[in-house]
Amino acid sequence: xxxxxxxxxxxxxxxxxxxxxxxxxxxxxxxxxxxxxxxxxxxxxxxxxxxxxxxxxxxxxxxxxxxxxxxxxxxxxxxxxxxxxxxxxxxxxxxxxxxxxxxxxxxxxxxxxxxxxxxxxxxxxxxxxxxxxxxxxxxxxxxxxxxxxxxxxxxxxxxxxxxxxxxxxxxxxxxxxxxxxxxxxxxxxxxxxxxxxxxxxxxxxxxxxxxxxxxxxxxxxxxxxxxxxxxxxxxxxxxxxxxxxxxxxxxxxxxxxxxxxxxxxxxxxxxxxxxxxxxxxxxxxxxxxxxxxxxxxxxxxxxxxxxxxxxxx
Amino acid sequence: xxxxxxxxxxxxxxxxxxxxxxxxxxxxxxxxxxxxxxxxxxxxxxxxxxxxxxxxxxxxxxxxxxxxxxxxxxxxxxxxxxxxxxxxxxxxxxxxxxxxxxxxxxxxxxxxxxxxxxxxxxxxxxxxxxxxxxxxxxxxxxxxxxxxxxxxxxxxxxxxxxxxxxxxxxxxxxxxxxxxxxxxxxxxxxxxxxxxxxxxxxxxxxxxxxxxxxxxxxxxxxxxxxxxxxxxxxxxxxxxxxxxxxxxxxxxxxxxxxxxxxxxxxxxxxx
Numbered sequence: 001x002x003x004x005x006x007x008x009x010x011x012x013x014x015x016x017x018x019x020x021x022x023x024x025x026x027x028x029x030x031x032x033x034x035x036x037x038x039x040x041x042x043x044x045x046x047x048x049x050x051x052x053x054x055x056x057x058x059x060x061x062x063x064x065x066x067x068x069x070x071x072x073x074x075x076x077x078x079x080x081x082x083x084x085x086x087x088x089x090x091x092x093x094x095x096x097x098x099x100x101x102x103x104x105x106x107x108x109x110x111x112x113x114x115x116x117x118x119x120x121x122x123x124x125x126x127x128x129x130x131x132x133x134x135x136x137x138x139x140x141x142x143x144x145x146x147x148x149x150x151x152x153x154x155x156x157x158x159x160x161x162x163x164x165x166x167x168x169x170x171x172x173x174x175x176x177x178x179x180x181x182x183x184x185x186x187x188x189x190x191x192x193x194x195x196x197x198x199x200x201x202x203x204x205x206x207x208x209x210x211x212x213x214x215x216x217x218x219x220x221x222x223x224x225x226x227x228x229x230x231x232x233x234x235x236x237x238x239x240x241x242x243x244x245x246x247x248x249x250x251x252x253x254x255x256x257x258x259x260x261x262x263x264x265x266x267x268x269x270x271x272x273x274x275x276x277x278x279x280x281x282x283x284x285x286x287x288x289x290x291x292x293x294x295x296x297x298x299x300x301x302x303x304x305x306x307x308x309x310x311x312x313x
Numbered sequence: 314x315x316x317x318x319x320x321x322x323x324x325x326x327x328x329x330x331x332x333x334x335x336x337x338x339x340x341x342x343x344x345x346x347x348x349x350x351x352x353x354x355x356x357x358x359x360x361x362x363x364x365x366x367x368x369x370x371x372x373x374x375x376x377x378x379x380x381x382x383x384x385x386x387x388x389x390x391x392x393x394x395x396x397x398x399x400x401x402x403x404x405x406x407x408x409x410x411x412x413x414x415x416x417x418x419x420x421x422x423x424x425x426x427x428x429x430x431x432x433x434x435x436x437x438x439x440x441x442x443x444x445x446x447x448x449x450x451x452x453x454x455x456x457x458x459x460x461x462x463x464x465x466x467x468x469x470x471x472x473x474x475x476x477x478x479x480x481x482x483x484x485x486x487x488x489x490x491x492x493x494x495x496x497x498x499x500x501x502x503x504x505x506x507x508x509x510x511x512x513x514x515x516x517x518x519x520x521x522x523x524x525x526x527x528x529x530x531x532x533x534x535x536x537x538x539x540x541x542x543x544x545x546x547x548x549x550x551x552x553x554x555x556x557x558x559x560x561x562x563x564x565x566x567x568x569x570x571x572x573x574x575x576x577x578x579x580x581x582x583x584x
Contacts, residue, residue, distance in 0.1 A: 062407050066584060085315075088409040095407075099400035103329060115321040116408040156404075 013076060015040050015164055015195040021060055021070035030056045032219035033070070043190050044197045045206045047308060048216035054199045055096055057216070058168050061197075062093055074164060089118060092162030096169045096199075098153030102142040106133055106152050109141060110159060119160035127155040130185060132178075146173035154182070158189075165189065167198040171205065183209055203305050215308055223307075232277065236302035237262055239274040242287060243296040251293070255286050270296075318410045322418025323425065330388075330426035336433070339384055343434025346376055351442060363442060366450035370457050373435075374536045377461050378529050382468040383493055385427055389472030390489035392419045393582065394479045412582050420473050420575060427465045432458055456560070460535045460567075467528035467570035468492075474574040477582045500527045521557055528570040535563045 016038035023031040031053045038044045048054050059065040061072055063079030075090060077083045100109050110124040128137050131151040141149065150173045157165060171179045186196060186209070200206045206213065207227050214224040223230050242252065249266045256264060256273065259282055263274040275283045280299070287297060330336050351363050354372040363369070393416070396402040405415060435458045439451065446454065471492055479485030504523055524530040534557075557563075 059403065062403075064403050064406050085409040088407065091407065093404065093407040095400070095403050097400060098404065100404075101329075101401070103333065112321070112325055113408070116318060116405075116410060118409065153404075 012040055014038055015042075015075055016044075016061060016197060017071075017073045017076075018057075018061065019071045021057065021072055022068050023056055023060060023065060024068045029219050031060060031067075034216075034219075034221050036214060036221060036224070038195060038197055040195055041190065041193045042195055043186065043209070043211050044195075045210035045213035046197060046199045046216055047201060047203055047206065047213060048199075049201060052216045053219040054216055055168055056219075058166060058197075058199060062091065062166060063088075089160060090163045092157035092159070092165045094153050094157040094165075094167045094170050097172060098150060098156075100141050100149060100152060100156070103140065105138050105140050106144070106148075106155075107137040109152060110155060113156045114159045117160035123159055123161075127158050128152075130158065131155045132181065147175060147178055150174055151178065154185075163194060165194060165196040165198075167196065169200060170198055171200070171202070179205065203303070203308055207303075227307075230307045231302055234302070234307045235277060236306050237274050237276055238280060238302060239272055239300050240283065240287065241296075241298040241300060242271045242273060242294055243269060244271065244290075245293050245295050248293060252287075252290070255290060256283065259283060259286055314411070314414060318408075318414045319418040319421065322410070322415060323420075323422035326392075326419055326422025327425045327429075330423070335388075336426050336430040339427075339430040340434035340437070342380070343431060344437045346380070347373055347435055347438040348441065350376060351438065363445050366442075366446060366453050369442075370453060370536060373457065374533060377464065378533060379497060381431070381461055381465045382497055382529060385465045385468035386472045386475075386489040386493055388427055389420075389423050389469045390475050390479075390485045391482050392423065392473050393476040393578075394482055394485045395476070398482050412584075413579050416473065416477070416575070416579055416582055420469065423473075424466050424469055427469055428462045431462050431465055435461065457536055460532055463564070463567040463571070464528060464532040467567060467574075468496075470571045470574040470578075474578040474581075477578040496527050496529050501530065521554055525557075525566050528567060531563055531566050531570065534558060535560060535567070 014037035016036065018034055018036040021031055021034045021036075022029065034053075034057055036057075046054050046057070056065060060067050061074065061079065063072075063084060066080070072079060074087050077087050079087055101112075104112065106128060107124055110127055111121055114121055114124055125134075125137070128134050131154055133148060133151055133155065136144065136148060141152065144152065150170070154167075154170060157167065171182055174182060189196065198206070198210070212224065212226050213230070215222045215230070223233055225233065244252065249271060252271050252273075253264055259275075260279040261273060261275050261283060263272070265272045265274075273283060273287070284299075287294060347369075350372045351369045353361055354364075354368060391398075393402070396405060406412065410418075435454075439446070439454050439458075442454075443451070472489055475485050475488045475492065479488055504520065508520065524534065
């Protein structure tokens with residue numbers, strides 16, 4: 001599928017390059033011929049229902065599940081093989097429903113992973129502070145809430161100053177305030193040039209926050225691009241919500257008569273006009289010609305959810 | 314292979330066992346059992362109190378053969394499958410470590426915990442008995458401790474192998490218990506049964522070698538056949554060739570029992 005966005009992928013080597021990645025489990029193709037490129041510094045979203053193959057693809061990209069076929073390169077190198085250690089030192093990973101060690105304190109947890117990653121122990125304190133867990137640093141993970149565990153898992157992913165972050169359902173268990181703080185941290189990382197790929201099934205949450213996204217269903221990438229690209233690819237109708245000064249429904253109908261409009265409906269306090277994207281300006285001009293008969297006008301673009309369900313059905 | 318990574322993984326396993334008092338509990342069990350055996354082991358013969366190091370070791374060998382394999386299997390059976398079932402394995406494997414480093418690190422950490430508690434537990438007994446031991450007796454006892462550690466390491470290796478093969482913790486624990494039954498209870502009975510059924514006509518020659526297929530038997534031979542006084546107490550003395558009863562040879566067999574299951578585990582765990 002052509003990528004119409006001005007993705008930097010075309011100018012520089014992709015940090016994540018997946019070609020024809022396939023993973024069979026017997027006759028089941030959990031991941032089926034996936035091609036994917038993520039450019040340096042990009043914040044990329046991977047969305048799909050549970051069982052769409054997101055987590056399997058993630059684990060393949062991390063080298064945790066070997067691919068049945070295809071080629072996966074992270075920063076130009078294969079994730080498995082002789083150079084894997086150098087590649088993995090550049091990677092931070094937050095697994096879905098991260099499980100840490102209950103018997104360790106938050107600080108000890110980070111110290112353990114920091115040693116494995118070859119990161120200095122002095123990073124642990126600031127990492128905890130970054131996710132707001134400083135006051136719980138010396139409490140055992142056993143006593144942590146789900147949200148705190150998730151934040152500790154995120155702090156772990158940040159150890160060793162990774163250049164590439166894999167975040168699998170990173171905001172599970174976080175309250176809205178923590179989700180907001182989480183994306184503030186992501187923005188900071190993005191400013192530092194960190195490449196990030198995250199999965200989610202909460203579309204509303206990521207649609208305004210990622211640079212590009214891919215919709216995954218039945219083991220395949222169904223569509224990839226910016227939110228706007230996807231809307232255009234799907235060619236879903238948009239609709240106007242028109243509030244009139246008087247109950248003048250028939251007048252509106254007369255004005256719009258003959259125009260390529262899909263539906264006109266009188267609702268409680270407004271009129272809903274549905275049309276294809278290419279008719280948007282024509283309809284808008286016609287509505288503008290109504291002058292002060294129109295009190296208010298809203299254009300409703302199809303939500304990413306509409307796009308998503310369009311692709312995954 | 315990076316030693317640093319192995320040491321980090323091993324260190325975590327070891328300190329986990331120190332912190333949850335596993336090491337302390339096992340050491341205490343060894344000390345208490347050993348002291349009871351040393352002082353009351355001869356009660357059936359009408360004597361109470363420490364008799365000789367040979368008698369004590371002979372009694373302790375029976376205790377260790379039951380206890381140490383069980384403790385080692387319980388310690389190691391969920392090393393890998395436990396991480397997998399909890400869901401922490403993927404995160405570990407995403408680190409800059411190899412699967413072999415993870416396996417070896419876990420094994421060495423658990424092995425250190427087991428060895429430490431065995432030496433601490435029996436070492437305390439040696440200290441308590443030291444007034445009654447001469448140098449030779451002390452060397453015997455040290456030999457017994459070392460062989461106990463080796464026995465533990467062999468069964469720990471089997472346990473880690475189980476933890477790689479088993480699909481879940483429940484199955485792993487079942488397999489671990491089955492291994493204990495087989496090596497500690499069933500194996501000798503099978504050999505004996507074989508000898509009885511064939512009327513001793515066949516198998517008599519290979520019998521000693523078959524004993525080497527069981528680390529618990531290797532341990533028994535190691536302790537009993539290297540002690541002259543004790544050897545005569547056991548009927549097996551006539552069966553077992555002297556040439557095989559070399560401590561270094563039996564030590565090698567034990568080392569193979571440690572390396573082989575770990576090797577199989579590493580092979581299975583590589584992908």
